[in-house]
Every structure is written in structure tokens, then in C-alpha cells.
């Protein structure tokens with residue numbers, strides 16, 4: 001099996017980074033990260049840099065960064081999916097907020113962490129391993145799945 005590529009997105013690509021995470025790709029994004037930190041991270045952690053910045057793109061070793069041409073986030077995700085052939089991979093979604101992995105969590109452990117109505121009506125929950133945000137099918141996960149479907153359709 002081919003390992004899915006890992007990414008780091010520059011400050012211009014916040015929305016696109018969230019979508020990549022929802023598609024399950026490990027994508028670093030920090031809108032306060034300076035260019036040199038970003039560069040170092042990519043090299044040390046073997047990540048492709050996704051950037052809108054021509055100078056930054058040229059400062060990266062050849063083949064380690066992708067100069068994103070599209071303007072809108074929808075077209076950007078389409079471009080990235082096509083360049084890296086991301087449609088080969090079907091991955092579990094990651095937390096769009098922080099890039100953490102989501103894991104199933106037992107209902108009894110989250111009683112105080114979700115609204116009472118949600119607790120009463122939902123049975124399956126997932127939790128982000130990093131920021132601890134709880135996801136459930138009724139809202140977030142459904143939204144994530146819809147986003148994934150939309151992105152898949154875009155890349156057909």
C-alpha cells in the first residue's frame with residue numbers, strides 16, 4: 001500500500017488545509033508560523049509544502065513544495081487532489097481544527113462534554129486525540145462527510 005502524502009499549508013491556505021484534514025490527510029497549518037519554520041518542518045517531517053508564495057516555493061528543495069495556482073479554496077482542493085492523486089486514498093477524517101486523529105469514544109465517558117440533547121439522542125461519538133473535541137454523526141461528522149463528497153465530486 002502507498003503511504004498517503006503529508007502536507008504543511010502556508011498562511012494563505014487555511015480553508016484548504018481544513019478540507020485536506022477532513023479528507024484524512026495529515027496537514028499542518030499554523031497561521032502564525034514563519035516561512036523558515038514552515039520550511040524546516042517540511043524538511044524534517046517529510047511533508048509537502050502547499051503554498052501560494054512564489055518566493056517560498058522557490059526556496060524549497062525541488063520536489064518538496066507545490067505552488068498552488070487556484071484562487072478559491074474549492075479550486076485549490078481540486079488542484080491538490082489532482083496533482084497528488086489524492087483520490088487513490090480513502091482515509092478516516094482528521095480533526096479539521098487541529099489535525100488530530102479521531103477515535104471512537106464510549107458514550108459513558110463524555111456525558112458532561114456534550115449538550116444533554118445530543119447525549120440523549122446520539123449513540124456513536126468520536127473524539128479528537130489532540131484538542132479533545134467531540135464529534136457525532138448528527139452534526140459535525142455529517143458535515144465532514146458532505147464536504148468529502150463534494151470534494152470527491154469536484155475531482156471527478
Ligand SMILES: [Zn+2]
Pocket residue numbers: 095096097098099100128129130131132133
Ligand atoms: Zn482536534
